[in-house]
Amino acid sequence: MILEEIPSPPLGEFGRIARFFKPLAAGFPGARGLRDDAAVFGVPEGRELVVTTDAMVAGVHFFPDDSPADIAAKLMRSNLSDLAxxxxxxxxxxxxxxxPRGLDESWLEGFAAGLGEDQRQFGIALAGGDSVSTTGPITLSVTAFGLVPSGRALPRWGGRPGDRVFVTGTIGDAALGLEIAYGRLDIPDGETRAHLLRRLRRPDPRTTVGPRLIGLASGAMDVSDGLVADLGHLCEESGCAALLRAGTVPLSDSARGAIDGDPVRLALAITGGDDYELLFTAPPSARDALAALAADSGVAITEIGELNPGPPGEVTVLDAAGATLPLARRGWDHF
Known part of the structure; x- marks a missing residue:
């Protein structure tokens, strides 16, 4: 007689919460073990709460067949980048x-494992949330909370003519990685491909740099819609224009190899988005302190341009020869 294995019944909403998400809340007392309808927590004296929300939709922000751990990492890290x-x-x-109702629970297991990995790496914990079913694509949203000294949160609107423009890390890896993922860019070298795809799927939020820019940066934001577009947003809020020198924009070895001197690919790199690097302005007098911060944190900080009087939001991009670089677009726009 052959005994057939009887499949386990689905966990249901509360079973899923208990199995996959309650462990993620164990390190945060304010979550109250996910046993109540809301979290309860205070803010230490002399600190303010910074709140940000980002959403991701399958087919828009990630491929439906991406690893659930990679999806979790990108969701978490895009929010951490906003805090930074x-x-x-x-x-x-x-x-x-x-x-979707039919989503296998192994997907949730991988997703929760990805969240847990990032919680440990970045020192954050789950405080609560909600889970619903949908007949549409997977849709995910995180609201992240951070702490900043009272009155010291970095604004977008603090830049002034004469300030220099700086960026952390490298730009363009994710945009080139997306072209690879779509099959529109053929990169034979496996190591180069892997680096560009990793930066697309798992950005590096600069949580060790952002808090230390307080007192140095005049204006700041992160690069999500594309370097040129986001510099335009910063300038619009600051009421000035900017000059961006494309030849000074920091590129990884992988991005440099993929671009290979092609101006179209260079334009893609500086407009494509999903970099999640910090873009900020600071007076020239801050250069030495920023160099010291870069050396201490191990995160490169590169000067790439300057703010000037001019139409708010206008960004002039020059190539390495000093000529205006033509751009088909400035960056990503959802609408």
Whole structure:
């Protein structure tokens, strides 16, 4: 007689919460073990709460067949990058998942494991959230909370003519990685391909740099829609224009090899988005302190341009020869 294995019944909403998400809240007392309808926590004296929300939709922000751990990492890190851009240190986050009814629970297991890995790496914990079913694509949203000294959160609007423009890390890896993922860019070298795809799927939020820009940066934001577009946003809020020298924009060895001198690919790199690097302005007098911060943190900080009087939001991009670089677009726009 052959005994057939009887499949386990689905966990259901509360079973999923208990199995996959309650362990993620164990390190944050304000989550109350996910046993209540809301979290409860205070803010230490002399600190303010910074709150940011980012959402991701399958087919728009990630490929439906991406690893659930990679999806979790990108969701978490895009929010951590927003906190860093305000000078805030991570504290906690809430999570909303809208998932198709037929989604296998192994997907949730991988997703929760990815969140847990990033919680340990970046010092943040789950405070609560909601889970619903959907007949549409997977839709995910995180609201992240961070702490910043009272009155010291970094603004977008603090830049002034004469300030220099700086960026952390490298630009363009994710945009080139997306072209690889779509099959529109053929990169034979496996190591180069892997680096560009990793930067697309797992950006590096600069949480060790952002809080230390307080007192140095005049204006700041992170690069999500593309370097040129986001510099335009910063300038618009600051009421000035900017000059961006494309030849000074920091590129990884992988990006440099993929671009290979092609001006179209260079334009893609500086407009493509998903870099999640910090873009900020600072007076020239801050250069030495920023160099010291880069050396201490191990995160490169590169001067790439300057703010000038001019139409708010206007960004002039020059190539390495000093000629205006033609751009088909400035960056990503959802609408």
């Amino acid at each position: 851009a305000m000078g805030a240190e991570p504290l906690a986050y809430t999570l909303v998942t809208a998932l």
